Amino acid sequence: MDGNQQSSTQEVLVLEKQVQELSINGDEPPPRFIRRDKDDVPINTSLSSSIPIIDLHVLSSPSSSSEEKDNEMEKLKLALSTWGFFQAIGHNIPSSLLDEMQRKANDFFDLPMEEKKKYSINYDGKQDYLQGYGNDLVVSEDQLIDWSDRLYLLIKPLDQREYKHWPDNPNGFRKIINEYSMKTHLVAEIVLKYMAKSLGLEENYFHSAVQENAPTFLRFNYYPPCSRPDLVYGVKPHADGGAITILLQDKEVEGLQILKDGNWIKVPIVPHALLVNVADQVEIMSNGVFRSVVHRVITNTEKPRFSLAMFYVPEKEIDIEPAKDLITESKPRLFKKMKSEEYGELYFQSSSRGMRGIDNARV
Numbered sequence: 001m002d003g004n005q006q007s008s009t010q011e012v013l014v015l016e017k018q019v020q021e022l023s024i025n026g027d028e029p030p031p032r033f034i035r036r037d038k039d040d041v042p043i044n045t046s047l048s049s050s051i052p053i054i055d056l057h058v059l060s061s062p063s064s065s066s067e068e069k070d071n072e073m074e075k076l077k078l079a080l081s082t083w084g085f086f087q088a089i090g091h092n093i094p095s096s097l098l099d100e101m102q103r104k105a106n107d108f109f110d111l112p113m114e115e116k117k118k119y120s121i122n123y124d125g126k127q128d129y130l131q132g133y134g135n136d137l138v139v140s141e142d143q144l145i146d147w148s149d150r151l152y153l154l155i156k157p158l159d160q161r162e163y164k165h166w167p168d169n170p171n172g173f174r175k176i177i178n179e180y181s182m183k184t185h186l187v188a189e190i191v192l193k194y195m196a197k198s199l200g201l202e203e204n205y206f207h208s209a210v211q212e213n214a215p216t217f218l219r220f221n222y223y224p225p226c227s228r229p230d231l232v233y234g235v236k237p238h239a240d241g242g243a244i245t246i247l248l249q250d251k252e253v254e255g256l257q258i259l260k261d262g263n264w265i266k267v268p269i270v271p272h273a274l275l276v277n278v279a280d281q282v283e284i285m286s287n288g289v290f291r292s293v294v295h296r297v298i299t300n301t302e303k304p305r306f307s308l309a310m311f312y313v314p315e316k317e318i319d320i321e322p323a324k325d326l327i328t329e330s331k332p333r334l335f336k337k338m339k340s341e342e343y344g345e346l347y348f349q350s351s352s353r354g355m356r357g358i359d360n361a362r363v
């Protein structure tokens, strides 16, 4: 589950081992990790460099001219309506903080297993969102499991944080998670504001994803090397279920691919950029103008890969439906209206049956 990690209504199965333990002596991946799809979609390497880069500083700085802003906003709209993804630069988060975040996360995953397990998820079904150290969320015996270990944390609402799952080893890890979360929150606010403006909507139109009680969910993904990367997924093909996602990619190791026009496109590493993508609920609210695009992660034989996804989800009680101004005679309403929480449930139920939630939200 991605961006809507509800576990309350679903029984969760616990795996005996972390993927990191399976990866140690280079054995073949166990059957539960083996891909069963045909995977006949080609990988297109020439388009990678076309993934748009948007300068958030141009959008938000008082010193940019209105022409510069309008140009950047057009680029943003085009990026999100054709790719669903962009690389954000000029985001104002110091490179040193991003580097430190990656270093600390790697230090955490390098700790001895007994130490990491102090922060294990309690799979007791009592919490709405997974929190703690664990695996892919496993809900059935025949589910394909991702080749990754994870640390899940709920960042917002503040009163639902469970600090017992926030590692304080390595030293300063908690503090930096907090700092990074506050800074990416500001990035999310800017991005959502200019996304709305670029569509001619009121600038707060997507604001429900960053307001006080809106869930923000963080996930560290750690992909151990795999002896047979052709047989497994680091993350199986999926689209995110919230409003938007902000991703910090590994500085050195690629792995993310996005589906565009029938090809998998490798996402390149742009040093110190943040990768932003549209998730399903914004696709619904934009009546399909902005696209929540399917993506996946492929592992490799040699190097572990790290990523940090921050999922911004609209507040539970908000109605999610296409903006009235984006429904026209030539572009009729594409999606039903439902509460964000209901969409979360639909997303979860659909994903666990191998379907996309958004396809079950169409009128």
Ligand SMILES: O=C(O)CCC(=O)C(=O)O
Pocket: 002, 003, 219, 221, 235, 240, 247, 249, 255, 256, 295, 296, 297, 306, 307, 308, 309
């Ligand atoms: O690791 C990545 O690059 C992407 C991870 C992802 O898609 C997710 O966590 O939803």
Ligand SMILES: [Fe+2]
Pocket: 002, 238, 239, 240, 295
């Ligand atoms: Fe994702």
